[in-house]
Amino acid sequence: xxxxxxxxxxxxxxxxxxxxxxxxxxxxxxxxxxxxxxxxxxxxxxxxxxxxxxxxxxxxxxxxxxxxxxxxxxxxxxxxxxxxxxxxxxxxxxxxxxxxxxxxxxxx
Numbered sequence: 001x002x003x004x005x006x007x008x009x010x011x012x013x014x015x016x017x018x019x020x021x022x023x024x025x026x027x028x029x030x031x032x033x034x035x036x037x038x039x040x041x042x043x044x045x046x047x048x049x050x051x052x053x054x055x056x057x058x059x060x061x062x063x064x065x066x067x068x069x070x071x072x073x074x075x076x077x078x079x080x081x082x083x084x085x086x087x088x089x090x091x092x093x094x095x096x097x098x099x100x101x102x103x104x105x106x107x108x
Contacts, residue, residue: 021087029080036073043067075107 019027042056043066049055058066082099085091091099 019081019084019088019090021084027084029077029084032073032080033077036070036077039066039073040070043070071107075103078103078107 022028043063046056046058046063079100082091082096082103085099086093086096
């Protein structure tokens, strides 16, 4: 389940992205999700020569471990976003708990 977020502070349609309480971190949850996406891409290219002539050759054990981490990273990114929305005033306590419960249900 890819994490959906836009690179810009404005979403498609011109609406501002919610959150931003932890602005010094620059929507860091997006970076966590992007890392998971990039890791997934790298895993799929195991044993494939890249543009610099390097061929990653990780063991099956390592690849399986990395694959297990991707949904954990995506889940954490979603929880981080919910925390940002809570502290930005976009979520109240009830909506925050509803969201994190939904996240847990989606990923567990």
